[in-house]
Amino acid sequence: MFKRYVAAAAGAIAMIASAASAATITGAGATFPAPVYAKWAEAYKAQTGTALNYQAIGSGGGIKQITASTVDFGATDKPLKPDDLATAGLVMFPTVIGGVVPVMNLPGVRAGQIKLTGAQLADIYRGVIKRWNDPLIAKTNAGVALPNLPITVVHRSDGSGTSFVFTSYLSMKAAHWASEVGANDSVKWPTGLGGKGNDGVAAMVKQTEGAIGYVEYAYAKQNSMTYALMQNKAGKFVTPQAANFRAAAANAKWSSAPGFYLLLLDQPGADAWPITAATFILVHAKQEDAAKGREVLSFFDWAYKNGDAAAASLDYVPLPADVKILIRASWKKVVGPDGKPVYH
Amino acid sequence: MTAAIESHEAAPARTAKGAVFDRTFEALCFGAATLLLTALGGLIVSLAIGGWPAFAKFGPRFFISSDWDPVQEVYGASGAIVGTLVSSALALLFALPLALGVAIFLVELCPVRLRRPIGTAVELLAGIPSIVYGMWGLFVFAPWFAHNVQLPIMTAAPPGSIWETITSGVPNGAGILAASLILAIMILPFIAATLRELLLTIPPAVRESAYGLGSNTFEVIRKVSLPYIRTGAVGAIMLGLGRALGETMAVTFIIGNSHGFPTSIFASGATIASTIANEFAEATGELHTASLIALGLVLFVITFAVLALARLMIGRQVNS
Numbered sequence: 001m002f003k004r005y006v007a008a009a010a011g012a013i014a015m016i017a018s019a020a021s022a023a024t025i026t027g028a029g030a031t032f033p034a035p036v037y038a039k040w041a042e043a044y045k046a047q048t049g050t051a052l053n054y055q056a057i058g059s060g061g062g063i064k065q066i067t068a069s070t071v072d073f074g075a076t077d078k079p080l081k082p083d084d085l086a087t088a089g090l091v092m093f094p095t096v097i098g099g100v101v102p103v104m105n106l107p108g109v110r111a112g113q114i115k116l117t118g119a120q121l122a123d124i125y126r127g128v129i130k131r132w133n134d135p136l137i138a139k140t141n142a143g144v145a146l147p148n149l150p151i152t153v154v155h156r157s158d159g160s161g162t163s164f165v166f167t168s169y170l171s172m173k174a175a176h177w178a179s180e181v182g183a184n185d186s187v188k189w190p191t192g193l194g195g196k197g198n199d200g201v202a203a204m205v206k207q208t209e210g211a212i213g214y215v216e217y218a219y220a221k222q223n224s225m226t227y228a229l230m231q232n233k234a235g236k237f238v239t240p241q242a243a244n245f246r247a248a249a250a251n252a253k254w255s256s257a258p259g260f261y262l263l264l265l266d267q268p269g270a271d272a273w274p275i276t277a278a279t280f281i282l283v284h285a286k287q288e289d290a291a292k293g294r295e296v297l298s299f300f301d302w303a304y305k306n307g308d309a310a311a312a313s314l315d316y317v318p319l320p321a322d323v324k325i326l327i328r329a330s331w332k333k334v335v336g337p338d339g340k341p342v343y344h
Numbered sequence: 345m346t347a348a349i350e351s352h353e354a355a356p357a358r359t360a361k362g363a364v365f366d367r368t369f370e371a372l373c374f375g376a377a378t379l380l381l382t383a384l385g386g387l388i389v390s391l392a393i394g395g396w397p398a399f400a401k402f403g404p405r406f407f408i409s410s411d412w413d414p415v416q417e418v419y420g421a422s423g424a425i426v427g428t429l430v431s432s433a434l435a436l437l438f439a440l441p442l443a444l445g446v447a448i449f450l451v452e453l454c455p456v457r458l459r460r461p462i463g464t465a466v467e468l469l470a471g472i473p474s475i476v477y478g479m480w481g482l483f484v485f486a487p488w489f490a491h492n493v494q495l496p497i498m499t500a501a502p503p504g505s506i507w508e509t510i511t512s513g514v515p516n517g518a519g520i521l522a523a524s525l526i527l528a529i530m531i532l533p534f535i536a537a538t539l540r541e542l543l544l545t546i547p548p549a550v551r552e553s554a555y556g557l558g559s560n561t562f563e564v565i566r567k568v569s570l571p572y573i574r575t576g577a578v579g580a581i582m583l584g585l586g587r588a589l590g591e592t593m594a595v596t597f598i599i600g601n602s603h604g605f606p607t608s609i610f611a612s613g614a615t616i617a618s619t620i621a622n623e624f625a626e627a628t629g630e631l632h633t634a635s636l637i638a639l640g641l642v643l644f645v646i647t648f649a650v651l652a653l654a655r656l657m658i659g660r661q662v663n664s
Contacts, residue, residue, distance in 0.1 A: 031625075057625060058625030058626045059626055059628070060625060060626040060627050060628040060633075061625055061626075063628060078628070152514045152516065157596070157601030157614075157618075157622045158621075158622040158623065158625070158626070159414075159622065159623045159624075159625060159626025159627060160626060161626075181415065182415035182416070183415070184414050184415045185414075185626045185628070186414045186622070186623050186626065186627075187413070187414060187415050188411070188412060188413035188414070188415065188416075188603065189602065192602070193514060193516070193518055193600045193601070193602065193612050194600060194601030194602055194612065194614075194622070195601070196596050196597055196601070196622065200482065200597065203482050203483060204482075204516060204518060207486060207487050207490070207516045207517065208514060208515070208516035211516070
């Protein structure tokens with residue numbers, strides 16, 4: 001009997017010892033970047049032995065968990081304002097870029113044939129433009145045979161960073177939208193149907209002639225959906241593709257955005273896709289365990305160096321090199337109990 | 345009797361051990377039962393505490409208003425409450441005749457050879473995960489429903505009539521009616537199985553005397569079997585209703601998810617459960633979270649009331 005206890009105790013000690021040598025970083029939050037974090041984690045563990053345990057519980061959950069310090073980092077699609085970061089004692093930085101793409105189901109209309117402006121999109125989602133052959137849509141689509149179909153608006157029913165980015169864009173481009181609806185991860189939609197997740201929106205769009213919806217870029221691309229060209233700040237109608245998301249990120253003024261609070265909406269540049277957004281990581285500015293803080297930042301440092309190909313293969317857009325330099329510089333703000341930066 | 349006492353005396357050690365064992369066993373069972381009760385009580389209390397900010401802020405407006413606006417932080421639950429009640433009631437309306445037919449057929453009419461396969465098939469329906477119903481509903485049922493049910497009804501409605509108003513909507517098959525039909529399929533096995541059990545409780549003599557008086561099958565079922573199980577049947581219906589009220593995933597997929605009062609049977613709506621499933625993960629504001637928890641409490645109270653009523657009805661049937 002005694003022998004068995006000794007064996008069990010020895011086993012437990014061995015387990016604790018091995019846990020200490022192979023550390024685990026825990027994170028929780030946004031579902032949108034979860035596939036790329038998982039892919040990075042796999043490669044990182046193979047190289048360094050440090051495991052990442054990421055729970056895709058949604059941005060809201062991610063913010064709550066990092067505020068309560070139950071995880072080492074939180075992840076959110078909806079950036080926190082600099083004031084909120086300061087109050088919560090958090091540091092925020094972006095990891096990858098994605099975009100939101102309007103998709104449609106119009107008989108006889110191919111991907112990229114329809115051109116829309118932000119104001120038109122807002123009027124469609126407000127229920128003001130009700131038919132596809134409305135003169136307001138025809139204005140930017142000379143030469144396209146617009147069908148006489150009622151427009152069915154499809155939006156996300158679940159609270160989502162995608163909706164946040166989309167409604168932020170509409171708020172930016174249309175004063176009516178900003179005052180009547182506003183921007184959030186779930187809003188009071190003036191009209192239309194709600195689909196659960198990207199696939200719910202896509203299914204409803206595919207099943208309804210005359211429907212318009214919005215999905216994440218990766219989803220639109222992988223499912224070859226009929227997308228619209230959007231007018232950007234330079235007045236050009238651009239295609240939703242990786243290079244154009246990168247253009248939006250490259251032209252953005254990151255250096256003048258405190259806490260990287262930046263929505264990459266309607267950025268300057270001839271190629272910039274107007275509905276682009278980054279997804280973010282949150283860590284505590286004051287780390288109780290300096291070694292742990294260093295491990296978290298080392299993981300993202302490694303991801304910035306080695307993770308671009310993996311991100312691109314999953315149709316995320318990696319950050320421009322100069323933004324990565326800015327982010328590394330911002331990590332000086334993450335300090336240990338002794339007040340010294342944990343990462344150098 | 346004496347033999348039993350003797351055998352007890354023959355093994356005193358074992359009896360003492362048995363008594364200890366018995367007491368431990370009782371304590372364990374008592375613990376299990378009270379643990380469950382405590383958990384239930386704790387659940388209600390934590391829902392009430394979590395939802396309190398919403399109740400305190402909006403008061404009765406939380407139940408009356410259908411304005412659900414996360415941007416302005418204004419929350420009114422009446423749209424979701426009405427959506428829940430309407431979709432469940434419609435589901436019951438569709439499921440009940442079918443379930444009754446299934447139960448009567450299985451008990452009174454079915455050839456013995458078919459009894460097991462049909463019974464098993466109905467029970468299998470109950471085992472299908474609700475997410476599967478949701479996906480099937482969205483990808484298979486909704487397009488079929490839009491094309492073969494919704495469009496013909498919408499085009500047949502005379503313009504300007506009341507029919508046009510209550511059948512207006514987007515012809516893609518997602519809405520209150522489609523959700524109710526999916527719900528009906530989901531609750532059918534529960535109602536059918538309970539009704540079958542109830543029909544089996546009728547003493548054969550009762551039924552046989554009715555036949556002996558010269559009644560035909562329909563008359564026996566209508567005048568003897570159904571009145572006999574009446575109260576219990578109401579309980580069975582309530583059980584189905586309880587399940588329909590709380591169903592989440594399947595409804596979320598197909599109800600169209602828009603807040604506010606549904607204006608037609610094809611309109612999209614939302615239920616309490618679908619609203620919570622949709623918004624809880626990303627709810628960041630304190631009031632948003634509180635309102636969703638408050639919604640949970642409302643659903644809990646509605647379901648609890650329905651189940652308590654069912655208990656009462658079934659209990660009365662068993663006693664009588």
